[in-house]
Amino acid sequence: MSRSDYIIRRIGMAALTVVFAVVMNFFLFRVLPGDPAKAGIRDPRLTAAAQQSIRERFGLDKPLLINLEGNPFDSQFFRYFGNLLQGDLGISYNFNRPVADLLRERLINTVLLVGVGEVLAIIIGVALGLLAAWRRGTAIDVGVLLFGLFTWALPTFFLAIILLIIGSTFLGLPVAGIRTAGGASDPWSQIVDVGRHMMMPTLTLTIILLGEFMLIMRSSLLEVLSEDYILTAKAKGLSDWVILRDHAMRNAMLPMIALIALTLGFTVSGSILIESVFSWPGLGSAVFEAVGRRDFPMLQGAFMLFTVSVILANTAADLLYAALDPRVSV
Amino acid sequence: MAQVLSQAPTSVDTEAGWRTIWRQLRRSPMGLAGLCMLAVVLFMAIFAPWVAPYDPYAPVRARIDTIYAPPSAEHPLGTDDGGKDVLSAFIFGARVSLIVGFVASAITVLIGGLVGIVAGYYGGRVGGALMGVTNIFLVIPDLPLYVVLVSLLGPSIWNIILAIILLSWTGTARLVYAQVLSIRERQFVTRARAIGASSGYIIRKHILPLVLPIILAQNALVISIAILSESGLAFLGLGDPSLISWGTMLNFAFGRGAVSVGAWWALLPPGLGIVWVVLGWTLLGYVIEDIVNPRARTHHLM
Numbered sequence: 082m083s084r085s086d087y088i089i090r091r092i093g094m095a096a097l098t099v100v101f102a103v104v105m106n107f108f109l110f111r112v113l114p115g116d117p118a119k120a121g122i123r124d125p126r127l128t129a130a131a132q133q134s135i136r137e138r139f140g141l142d143k144p145l146l147i148n149l150e151g152n153p154f155d156s157q158f159f160r161y162f163g164n165l166l167q168g169d170l171g172i173s174y175n176f177n178r179p180v181a182d183l184l185r186e187r188l189i190n191t192v193l194l195v196g197v198g199e200v201l202a203i204i205i206g207v208a209l210g211l212l213a214a215w216r217r218g219t220a221i222d223v224g225v226l227l228f229g230l231f232t233w234a235l236p237t238f239f240l241a242i243i244l245l246i247i248g249s250t251f252l253g254l255p256v257a258g259i260r261t262a263g264g265a266s267d268p269w270s271q272i273v274d275v276g277r278h279m280m281m282p283t284l285t286l287t288i289i290l291l292g293e294f295m296l297i298m299r300s301s302l303l304e305v306l307s308e309d310y311i312l313t314a315k316a317k318g319l320s321d322w323v324i325l326r327d328h329a330m331r332n333a334m335l336p337m338i339a340l341i342a343l344t345l346g347f348t349v350s351g352s353i354l355i356e357s358v359f360s361w362p363g364l365g366s367a368v369f370e371a372v373g374r375r376d377f378p379m380l381q382g383a384f385m386l387f388t389v390s391v392i393l394a395n396t397a398a399d400l401l402y403a404a405l406d407p408r409v410s411v
Numbered sequence: 412m413a414q415v416l417s418q419a420p421t422s423v424d425t426e427a428g429w430r431t432i433w434r435q436l437r438r439s440p441m442g443l444a445g446l447c448m449l450a451v452v453l454f455m456a457i458f459a460p461w462v463a464p465y466d467p468y469a470p471v472r473a474r475i476d477t478i479y480a481p482p483s484a485e486h487p488l489g490t491d492d493g494g495k496d497v498l499s500a501f502i503f504g505a506r507v508s509l510i511v512g513f514v515a516s517a518i519t520v521l522i523g524g525l526v527g528i529v530a531g532y533y534g535g536r537v538g539g540a541l542m543g544v545t546n547i548f549l550v551i552p553d554l555p556l557y558v559v560l561v562s563l564l565g566p567s568i569w570n571i572i573l574a575i576i577l578l579s580w581t582g583t584a585r586l587v588y589a590q591v592l593s594i595r596e597r598q599f600v601t602r603a604r605a606i607g608a609s610s611g612y613i614i615r616k617h618i619l620p621l622v623l624p625i626i627l628a629q630n631a632l633v634i635s636i637a638i639l640s641e642s643g644l645a646f647l648g649l650g651d652p653s654l655i656s657w658g659t660m661l662n663f664a665f666g667r668g669a670v671s672v673g674a675w676w677a678l679l680p681p682g683l684g685i686v687w688v689v690l691g692w693t694l695l696g697y698v699i700e701d702i703v704n705p706r707a708r709t710h711h712l713m
Contacts, residue, residue, distance in 0.1 A: 098546075098550060102551065105551075109559055109560070109563060113560075113563040113564060230693050230694060231690065233635075234685075234686050234689035234690035235686055236642050236643065236658075236682065236685050236689075237643070238642075238646045238661065238665075239661065239682035239685065239686070242661070242665055243682075246670060246675075343549075345552075347552075347553075349552040349554070350552060350554030350555070353554055353555065353558070353647070354647070357646075357647060358665070368555065368558060369647055372562055372648060373648060375562070377562075377563075380558070380559055380562060383555065384555045384558075387552050387555045388550075388551055388552060388556075391551070395550050
């Protein structure tokens with residue numbers, strides 16, 4: 082298979098996965114019980130006219146999949162799909178505003194938190210994983226391994242609660258929301274204010290991701306260090322550092338790229354739990370609030386956004402992997 | 412025919428294999444630590460009604476002085492937001508974690524193992540299609556889907572388990588698939604096929620015994636993921652309302668002011684309980700995986 086075939090196949094797979102996610106998202110919310118709009122149309126306290134108006138408002142008067150009587154695409158599914166293509170995710174029950182607008186306002190806050198946390202975790206994780214693999218079996222290695230297993234076992238929200246308590250009682254940091262109400266208005270103090278609010282949520286995310294990245298880096302590098310070309314490099318008299326930098330790291334980083342992308346779904350889950358604890362006004366706390374208020378359009382929209390971004394990130398990582406590693410594409 | 416095949420060395424190997432795994436597990440400090448940690452939780456969960464000082468499911472009339480009461484002789488771990496004994500709730504909470512872990516992982520591993528074996532053994536279109544479906548499920552972010560499913564279906568323990576199973580079989584399927592692909596080409600399989608053994612027989616006698624240890628290691632990992640998922644859902648308010656779990660304890664304590672009144676005794680035990688049991692399974696899974704799938708034994712920089 083040629084390189085362009087691989088790229089086309091990979092993009093095709095991503096498109097298929099997005100379609101699957103859309104279909105699943107539609108059916109989950111239309112077919113499963115629990116949506117108040119669906120319960121509302123059967124509420125005997127409402128007049129027939131009111132029930133009909135709810136039905137029309139949410140498009141529930143149309144057939145589910147394919148309209149057999151008129152235009153075949155005039156159905157609930159194709160209306161949902163068409164709206165989605167136009168960026169219309171419905172109206173939030175709770176805020177009575179378009180879900181797409183609400184999610185857009187919150188997206189930037191989540192990207193800020195996840196972006197900084199992810200970058201910090203990658204840098205520290207790669208460095209510690211490298212150290213552990215290089216000095217395999219030493220105290221550093223055992224320490225890294227145990228720390229990795231411990232953070233893996235640590236529930237994200239529990240670490241968040243602990244850091245919230247530490248941050249507020251011992252460090253005097255603000256631990257709720259993103260800005261101080263009525264704070265100074267000049268840009269510099271605003272940046273400092275957001276930065277102070279960010280510290281504990283970001284630290285939580287970094288620690289949670291760090292363990293995983295360390296372990297991945299460690300095992301990936303250990304695998305590379307058992308290869309014959311490392312022995313050859315050693316026999317040439319190169320120093321450990323040169324071997325690590327020029328021979329081992331380049332190959333060990335490849336699986337890291339794919340695995341970091343795979344842990345993105347994990348990052349999304351982490352952001353839901355962390356934002357809920359720190360009342361960080363991002364997508365994750367939107368999910369938390371939507372659950373509490375049974376705001377199904379909001380939940381559906383957030384789920385769609387999460388899924389599509391994880392699919393896109395994975396595809397990007399796979400393509401990057403193919404570009405970096407000449408061995409892929411066979 | 413069956414006589415000849417039953418003399419194939421695999422079944423004997425596996426028997427010895429299980430014993431080797433057990434012996435190496437006991438010799439590894441990490442494995443031993445994991446086993447001991449889990450034994451404590453298992454004991455606590457099974458004998459909860461006898462170990463716990465109070466019945467956490469019995470209604471308690473909360474008074475202002477019994478809410479978030481600090482640890483005392485009467486309540487070794489204090490009381491919670493409803494004036495109930497935290498220690499008793501903690502002991503009973505172990506049951507939910509273990510049930511979710513065991514049930515979800517058993518079904519997960521069954522589905523994942525089946526998909527992996529069928530896809531790996533038959534390969535071709537069947538394998539491609541099965542692994543395609545696996546790859547689609549693999550990228551769906553877990554917690555958001557669990558939240559959606561449990562919100563729609565209602566927060567019962569069985570719906571939580573169902574949601575967890577729906578996404579976690581993919582890891583096992585991929586792992587087993589890769590393993591079966593390599594076993595399929597080994598000599599004893601090609602020989603068995605050459606003398607006319609049926610696919611079902613080869614899978615049962617030759618493939619299954621070799622992938623079972625890997626499935627076992629994966630099982631420990633899936634249990635820990637299931638327990639973490641349940642606790643996360645419960646913390647978000649989607650735990651089974653009729654059961655006391657460590658996640659719901661944390662949800663109530665955090666949502667009802669334990670942080671601001673400084674009631675650490677309502678927050679630490681359930682949180683540390685989750686860490687304890689998940690760490691136990693993780694250690695066990697890690698050590699078993701290291702025994703059955705030793706990688707990178709050489710190290711050219713040492």
